Amino acid sequence: MRLLLLGGTEFVGRAVAEEALARDWQVTVFNRGRHEPPAGVAALRGDRSAAGGLAALEGAGAGEWDVVVDTWTGAPSAVRDAARLLAGRAGHYVYVSSRSVYAYPAPAGLDEDGPLVEASPDAGEVEYAEAKRGGELAAEAAFGDRALLARAGLILGPYENVGRLPWWLTRIAGAARGGTLGGRVLAPGPRDLPLQYIDVRDLAAWLLDAAERGLGGPYNLVSPPGHATFGELLEACVAATGSDAELCWTDPETVLAAGVEPWTELPIWLPPGELYDTVHQSDVSRALAAGLRCRPVAETVAATWEWLCALGGRAPHRPDRPPVGLDPEREARVLAASAAGAP
Template sequence: MIDRRRWLQLTAAAAAAWTARGLVPDAHAEAPKQPQRILILGGTGFIGPHQVRYALSRGHKITLFNRGRRSKEWPGEVEELHGDRNTGDLAALEGREWDVCIDNPTTLPFWVRDAGKVLKGKVGQYVFISTISVYAANDMPGADETAALAAYEGADPMQETQDTLRANLALYGPLKARSEQEVRHWFGDSATVIRPGLIVGPGDETDRFTYWPDRIARGGDVLAPGGGADPVQFIDARDLAEWTIRMAEQRSFGTFNATGPAQALTMRDFLQRTRGALKSDAQLTWVDTAFLQANKVAPWSDLPVWIPADGDSAGFAQRSTARARGRGLTCRPLDATVRDTLAWWNEQPAERRNTRKAGLSVEREKELLALWKKRESAG
């Protein structure tokens, strides 16, 4: 265990290293009462590095468990244990104890089952990063954590693998929901389940949010979906990561929707504020949903972040986050997320930027805008 004096020394050292890298430790959150021994399963993906850096800045002792395939530099001492949850190799965790375990990457129920066998009784809190995709329906605006979950209807959830999931992405929500059940089976009242919405910001490999800052920064005539009134929700990975660490510090248990922003945001607000944050001269051309559907333009993938708020998707981007905000979830200004995401994107190799994974191609956008304007001119 670390005594108070040593903890203060570590906190100061981590904060100094943090600042030297151009990062700023959280200023609004009350300092933790004592350091935590935190085990992070994963830790080198999208949200994990933000968790590690934030936790180090607050004086915690961090252990990572992963396959060791992504080396990282940390602003402080981090213990790294290696294994493979795909093959059930968790031997490195045996005989150890931690105050908190944060499970970032799990989609498959057997990963939780195997972790439970090793860690039950060995951690004081098990934090599982789930998803709002666990819900059975998205038709009710304002639905909270008590809404019904998607049911797994396959033969055996414990036999599902990453390959079967890739072959059938419709399994994602049901498998996450089933994973939540495993968390509660093994860890009971010591479990914290966090259900993020779309996670965005620097380092996002899906390119869904990134499409918009990149497109608007290029200027010109930008195809904007719908009439602008459709709501959108997302959360900066850094806000999610930092709040997760604070939930561990507070020993906050239960289930929480975690997305943002705090106030309702429409697609029009989002794009106009993105344009303002980037000081872009882009012109937004709003194209109605019926036209986009007729031309086989898919929400979320061709035009990311956006899903029409009607019918079965009326509540998709209107999940209640009141419970999480009551436990201290905050969101940084949208302008900061937009600018930081674009700065990160512009640092990527040209090959990466030329093979974007979401959004319309330049050619397809021009084609659609020409068709739309021709239709509008014809009256």
């Protein structure tokens, strides 16, 4: 198979490139050249947000491909221009979208037929949800039923450049060295809170399988609800890092009363409620029926820690995303409040 990857050097794109190479596919990566692509790919350079930025892809001489995978997050008009350019020279267009395209709040159990945000394929820079939905519309306009819309949820695993799982791993690993908190780590409850996410490698494998089979249309791409719990995730972090950290499970009310922000200050975690249902309670039966398989959480955590250690413990971070994590002083106050309220 001949794959054109629009992106391909960070997180999802990197995982797709490595999965395709492992299958002996011919991989061409088109990007701005800010990061080195994996060894073994053909590289084309261009900035699709700039005038003339697609020049390297223009003309039949630039190549033809069986599959295009597009990880673009910015202006939908960039997806529109690329998809139009490639419509006659590519068999299938896979657009890595997001479950954020659903109108908020998305109730528990929502499938791919749920209501969507209003968006335009011709839009410039817009908010994330509108950008992803506009990208979907652009892909469909050019490729019709040859467009696969992968509505990913929370993505974890090696190469993560948002910082969610790397923050927990670094925090828990650091607790083994003592410090002001004495090895205690704030663990927001409930411990058995079900999570819904996808390992980036499982996402990449499913995308290529689905494209090879010619699947089109939208698919929610996350694990089944409850594939892991928050307790299992953090305990896997303890095991992977070899830490002697003490996970101090604290009820959501105490955490929220301290003004701690879920998702950002305590990455991945959301207390039960409207936003939790939106993120962690999606219907994924369509993707499961189409072959989605999700590895155990311990494997995701261990592989992410191995990758992080290879980088010296410092993960890359996307400049368009705010940093995540809880300040140690604030964490200490929450732990103290939790201890004071304990029976």
